[in-house]
Amino acid sequence: MGSLIEAPEPRNAGGQGFFTTRLQHLINWGRKNSLWPMPLGLSCCAIEMMAMVGPRYDLARFGAEAMRFTPRQCDLMIVAGTLTWKMAQAARTVYDQMPEPKWVIAMGVCSSSGGMYKNYAVVQGIDSILPVDIYVPGCPPRPDAVIDALLKIQKKIEKERPLAR
């Protein structure tokens, strides 16, 4: 009898092979390898973020090079820099306009904790207004560090269960 589905021998398939997987894994695989970042460059961290996309560090290796400047097309928000209270409402609006599912990287100490700006004008950590997935310390962090954060986000996406609602 054998199994229900009999895979043809590769050499006989004529290039028409198939594979089996779970839908959940397939969705996660697609999501994690085509993250579209929303670059919210607020200060000097944005320069490192640009370096990250450039040829030397080449974020395209991890499938996240398609930065879009409209939140409607993005699913990964990179808050790079100092978030002031004046900007906070706009940042939150951008986040709300992104379609689900979405993830947030707090890049640099300013967006993670307010950094050296402990004063009335600066939000003391963007987690007071946004749900943050990963914090990248550094002032500014090296592009490698942000790429590492991206890989950790990808690992996180792998474990998600998109169909369980």
Added chain:
Amino acid sequence: MRPAPPPSQRVVRIPPDQIRNQAEELRSLVAGIEGASVEEGIDMPVLHLPRERLLEGLQILRDGPLAFRHCSMLTAVDRMPEEPRFEVVYGLYSIEHNRWVRVKTRCGEFDAVVPSVTGLWPGANWLERECYDMFGIRFADHPDLRRILMPEGYEGFPLRKEFPREGIEPGRLYREWERRRQEPPATAAGESAGRYEV
């Protein structure tokens, strides 16, 4: 390579006698204004004007022979124990004569109102807004006196001496935005739930 100049020569200063001459010239210019006084500052003459005669004095400076047609700077100083408490400072520049003058006027905490100079120098608009935002000094007859650096609805004036460095209840404003976001959108025509549609 030329050696570095000694510290006394590094800053280009106007010689003191030149400042004295400029101050004399100013004194004769504002002689008709009651309560005006001229002081010889370290870098430029300083004109003190009472608040009631401020516009009159500035008008003379702008349209008079010295032609201070450029309002380069406008800010305030909080001299807290002193009374009246605030000092509004104007930095005026005469392009024709390459000359500066600093004008100062005082206002108290409970009547912190100074006449606006936007009628004389339209460029003073945002400078006065910043001054209002940071010190809470209101400018009478200003066309658009809103906050400029801090968000709308912010409480307190950050550069006042009694203001805490970390702000008063930093998250309050955000909680208010959140509350407004949770509210059902207004049904009346012409009203929207917020500034941006989400």
